[in-house]
Amino acid sequence: xxxxxxxxxxxxxxxxxxxxxxxxxxxxxxxxxxxxxxxxxxxxxxxxxxxxxxxxxxxxxxxxxxxxxxxxxxxxxxxxxxxxxxxxxxxxxxxxxxxxxxxxxxxxxxxxxxxxxxxxxxxxxxxxxxxxxxxxxxxxxxxxxxxxxxxxxxxxxxxxx
Amino acid sequence: xxxxxxxxxxxxxxxxxxxxxxxxxxxxxxxxxxxxxxxxxxxxxxxxxxxxxxxxxxxxxxxxxxxxxxxxxxxxxxxxxxxxxxxxxxxxxxxxxxxxxxxxxxxxxxxxxxxxxxxxxxxxxxxxxxxxxxxxxxxxxxxxxxxxxxxxxxxxxxxxx
DNA sequence: AGGAATACTTAGTATACTAAAACATTAGCA
DNA sequence: TGCTAATGTTTTAGTATACTAAGTATTCCT
Numbered sequence: 329x330x331x332x333x334x335x336x337x338x339x340x341x342x343x344x345x346x347x348x349x350x351x352x353x354x355x356x357x358x359x360x361x362x363x364x365x366x367x368x369x370x371x372x373x374x375x376x377x378x379x380x381x382x383x384x385x386x387x388x389x390x391x392x393x394x395x396x397x398x399x400x401x402x403x404x405x406x407x408x409x410x411x412x413x414x415x416x417x418x419x420x421x422x423x424x425x426x427x428x429x430x431x432x433x434x435x436x437x438x439x440x441x442x443x444x445x446x447x448x449x450x451x452x453x454x455x456x457x458x459x460x461x462x463x464x465x466x467x468x469x470x471x472x473x474x475x476x477x478x479x480x481x482x483x484x485x486x487x488x489x
Numbered sequence: 490x491x492x493x494x495x496x497x498x499x500x501x502x503x504x505x506x507x508x509x510x511x512x513x514x515x516x517x518x519x520x521x522x523x524x525x526x527x528x529x530x531x532x533x534x535x536x537x538x539x540x541x542x543x544x545x546x547x548x549x550x551x552x553x554x555x556x557x558x559x560x561x562x563x564x565x566x567x568x569x570x571x572x573x574x575x576x577x578x579x580x581x582x583x584x585x586x587x588x589x590x591x592x593x594x595x596x597x598x599x600x601x602x603x604x605x606x607x608x609x610x611x612x613x614x615x616x617x618x619x620x621x622x623x624x625x626x627x628x629x630x631x632x633x634x635x636x637x638x639x640x641x642x643x644x645x646x647x648x649x650x
Numbered sequence: 651a652g653g654a655a656t657a658c659t660t661a662g663t664a665t666a667c668t669a670a671a672a673c674a675t676t677a678g679c680a
Numbered sequence: 681t682g683c684t685a686a687t688g689t690t691t692t693a694g695t696a697t698a699c700t701a702a703g704t705a706t707t708c709c710t
Contacts, residue, residue, distance in 0.1 A: 377656080386512055391700085415706065443626040453492065468506030540687085551690075553689095556666080576674065576676065
């Protein structure tokens, strides 16, 4: 009878599953979770300034600076002083950084995509529409989130909704 | 057109939204994320042994021990040596621990529940059924104690607190 | 010139984590 | 029964990291 409870349980499963996957990626890449979060954000939003990046992942600038220091030492990201506004520093992934992020995170997404493509079209639509509902009910719509995996596309339309 | 992509974007939004909320809880409770993860697991699965707990949150026993040390010092959890098997140590939340976890994490869930209860019954069923689909497609069903039955109906008397 | 914005630095702390080992208890087996 | 192996937890020592708070340097803007 308590369907909202059911929904929450399922959501927890879903989130937990991706948590575990993230931890697995963290292990396989040798990155910590904050570093991973940084790299993922960069993959979607690079080039981006340090401050924007900090806002994006809800950390302070000082913290992000230190994280970037470590990622830079590993040659996964690069800094570039802005030309028009020289206060800004633009962060982006190095080729090695791109490579590292390309390797790891696909398995779960691939599985999802394969299985999703297997179901019928009307059911796909149902899932999408239900997820929209859930996103709204969690107040998640205003957050922009490009597809977390799928590397090929790095243009960044802010056209969310 | 690419509906699986749409689904992934929405999933990412949902996960990101709960990530942010978790960070907010972390701030408001003064707990770190691993500590929070521990507390949340305890809320669902206590009493549980240290080893089981470690497995549950994918950390090593030694790490969990140190996390428990800190939570114990804050009087949020308690240890109890097993009586039948004296090697085991059973962990559970103290009343303060329960109280702390009761306060924080509800807002988003409450919002979700309120909004979920607002939609029509058939739509609720659709959402639940879609989430089951998604959980399956992410291979999330085997995780958690939640029984993931065949698509279509899930019966889950979860004694949530 | 002055204040705001941007990024970085510094110093210090708490935490998570690793690897190895210690320790107590339990289980298996001859 | 007695010895050994396995289990469950903790300990130890050491490291890297994240994080905070305050302060610095540079650049931008009016």
